[in-house]
Amino acid sequence: MEIVKVSPKFQVVIPKKVREELHLTPGQELQLYVLDGTIRIHPPGAMRDLAGIAKGIEWKESYRERDDRF
Numbered sequence: 001m002e003i004v005k006v007s008p009k010f011q012v013v014i015p016k017k018v019r020e021e022l023h024l025t026p027g028q029e030l031q032l033y034v035l036d037g038t039i040r041i042h043p044p045g046a047m048r049d050l051a052g053i054a055k056g057i058e059w060k061e062s063y064r065e066r067d068d069r070f
Helices: 016-022
Strands: 031-035 038-042
Antiparallel strands (some): 031 038
């Protein structure tokens, strides 16, 4: 666990150990969100990482009503 301080401009520095572990680079975008009262910072995944995620799932017509519209 690393401890950081919030600057007067509400900025934080990601510690070197964490940057190296996550292979972060200058200018890289990160997602920041609140979950269960904690701040989470997450590098967004590439679309190509989702390829094949639903492989092997069998679709049945009974999963959705024929009249369902979104």
